[in-house]
Amino acid sequence: MAVTYLRQQIDYVVSSVDSLELRQRRKYLLLSGVPEVSDEKVLETSLLLLQKHLGLQDLNCNSFKYCHRLGAYVEGRKRPIVLRFSTGIIRAQVWKAKTKLKGSGLVLAEFLTKNRQALFQTVRKHFGISNLWTSNGSVHVKTPSGSRHRVASMNEFNRLVELHPIYAPSNTAEAPVIAVSSAESIPSNAPGSSNALRSKRSTRR
Known part of the structure; x- marks a missing residue:
């Protein structure tokens, strides 16, 4: 219980710092x-x-x-x-x-912040660059079903992968990604x- 609580507090601090940097x-x-x-x-x-x-x-x-x-x-x-x-x-x-x-x-x-850049890269590898974009620092993805989602964390990404496990590598190489x-x-x-x-x-x- 204590370990779980500590992890939640760490995640909260990381998220708060990331939001501040994004602003x-x-x-x-x-x-x-x-x-x-x-x-x-x-x-x-x-x-x-x-x-x-x-x-x-x-x-x-x-x-x-x-x-x-x-x-x-x-x-x-x-x-x-x-x-x-x-x-x-x-x-x-x-x-x-x-x-x-x-x-x-x-x-x-x-x-993008370091955390959001890493999230962008991860989402891109699975869904492909043609289905991915950013807006005001947030990562957005269009799933194979046509639905659109804002992905703010790895947990949200993992939930999408469970719903759409098909890997889409065909259009990932063309991504104009700037590594920071x-x-x-x-x-x-x-x-x-x-x-x-x-x-x-x-x-x-």
Whole structure:
């Protein structure tokens, strides 16, 4: 009984921390597929690409709080770009227009927490990427029966697997998933961090 109670308390704390982190990411998106060049101007490049492909000509430098590449540089790798919008309205406009990126080689994704990213990967392996999407940081899935479900935990996922045990690997390889390690889960130049000022300078060079 004590062990069960302790596990419940741990799950509650983990869930609370995850929810708090998710609220902090409401104005974030990840842009992947952008080639890296030396002395690049990440902010200007991101802005031009979004204007071009999404048709959002009203976007300008003031639409962003900041943006930067995610993770350490690795030759040959196109690191995703973290976009932190100045308002939730602008973020919603960009997210709504993301389907226009089809065929461009660019992908917009929500900046999921570590736990939700892991859940997304697990659900994707079973149900396939074409039946999976995220909305406001939550994972949603369309089952083989056509019903739609919000999956907030592994317990909910396991219940769906019991109802729909058929594995769907045929369309999992095409998933534009951006892996985010625990060390990268919070932007290094978020407001209040020690790297914030330095990152802002780098995006404007």
